[in-house]
Amino acid sequence: MFAVTILGNNSAIPTVDRHPTAQVVTCNDQLLLIDCGEGTQVQMVLYKIRRSRIKHIFISHLHGDHYFGLIGLLNSLSLLGRTEPLIIHAPPELEPILQLQLEASYTQLKFPLSFVALREEAAGVIVQERDLEVSFFPVKHRIACFGFIIAQQRRKRKIILEQALAYEIPSAFYTQLQEGADYQRKDGVLVKNNWVTLPPAPGKKYVYCADTIYDEELIPHMAGADLVYHETTYLNALAERAAERFHSTSVQAATLAARAGAKRLLIGHFSSKYTELQPFLDECVPVFTNTELSIEGATFLI
């Protein structure tokens, strides 16, 4: 399972049915939280996200609509009895903000909390696990801001069925074949794993571009992604305002996705001034067909 669930799709001013940015990525058996605007913990309850399964939280930048919900989530996780470590990847100014709030209430979280500081000069891989790799890259916004590449690593080698049958390997051994084991036949023949399997299929890639001005330097990060999230704060008529505020428009996001050869594009961070979202899709699709609106509660398979 590799998928992203949208918990918030709005820009700065939240309203009843449009929350500030938060997304949960499901990668095999763990959940990753990207950004955590105010109200994220309640959205998690509403959409049945198992908060306890989150180990890594990524905060793109310190505009409030991307992190004001974090302190409340940490508090609730502690009250709910979490004891597993939690790692927050964020610009370094976040740590003292959270610490000050914990100190003001004499709160001792019941789980170990650690911080990984995102700094432009250190861009690259920040999480490397058996079936997951996360890296970050700087994007151009009004303050320090980072995008994330989440790559699902496939572990299982692919069995070449006709070869496995020809060597008379029992199907009970297939799971071990997928994990790279050789097979010792009773007649003394050692069947080497690479005679009957191929390397794991390449993993899939989700690229989260955070809040950003239109920037062609994002193209290499987006290249070949199975799914790209790119903000579209404004429709194309407000391209000038978008540039002033270091945000993007529908057409700009679609243009980058097309030039990067991404497979699909997910758009969000819609300005509160728009009550209808369909026009965003109407402007993107002619430029990049496989565009989808980030709708709260929706899950997109990657």
Next chain:
Amino acid sequence: MFAVTILGNNSAIPTVDRHPTAQVVTCNDQLLLIDCGEGTQVQMVLYKIRRSRIKHIFISHLHGDHYFGLIGLLNSLSLLGRTEPLIIHAPPELEPILQLQLEASYTQLKFPLSFVALREEAAGVIVQERDLEVSFFPVKHRIACFGFIIAQQRRKRKIILEQALAYEIPSAFYTQLQEGADYQRKDGVLVKNNWVTLPPAPGKKYVYCADTIYDEELIPHMAGADLVYHETTYLNALAERAAERFHSTSVQAATLAARAGAKRLLIGHFSSKYTELQPFLDECVPVFTNTELSIEGATFLI
């Protein structure tokens, strides 16, 4: 108009339909916000509270469920174009927390923000306006915590209608009579205001007791209040746990309201462990008849 609207009635862990503590008091033409848990700004949109009409915000204490929504509200007020000053009355540790968050995003609020530090030794009147007086008092909780007394000051003198008619004062002058003016008759007689009016009726009083352990020292503050809000985190069976955590039960709140001679009691801050609220009422009413549940979105006239 003197009323309180409930925006949140839950204790620490919020859920979809039970938000952390926040209340809006309408006093004549202004709104006062008491506590501001996460999600308060969206509750204000949902219940059509005119955020721009808030001038004073009161934060009882720095447990997150009473203030995590404040920074988001301030941000949104600024983005919405507010320019009028805003005054926050809170324990002094709140100011650096908010400042650090504003600095991290290089945010300059578009309105003047000032802080009044609540310290136990200074308990007393903090707002004194033409038609409103607010004072605060310490309550016993795990950290520094304060209750508030909001008194509506009546301005208009009461006209003694038969006297006004006897002196042949035209009804067009009644508004001025209410404001204390004498009436000069054409025949030369000066009708003194106190011949035809009585002093303004005494104002009404709302007492907000914040998060508190059962404490008989609250009785003098609650005495004679038209409406008292007192927390009931637990039902009576958990009186021991309530005491350990410096919270109260249903029966304890009702007992204090009865002993103080309050007119009505409003209960809230229900633990998330309770899915049904009716049992709180069932336990209070036998002890204090005029008890009401704080239901989100409900407005109680004072």
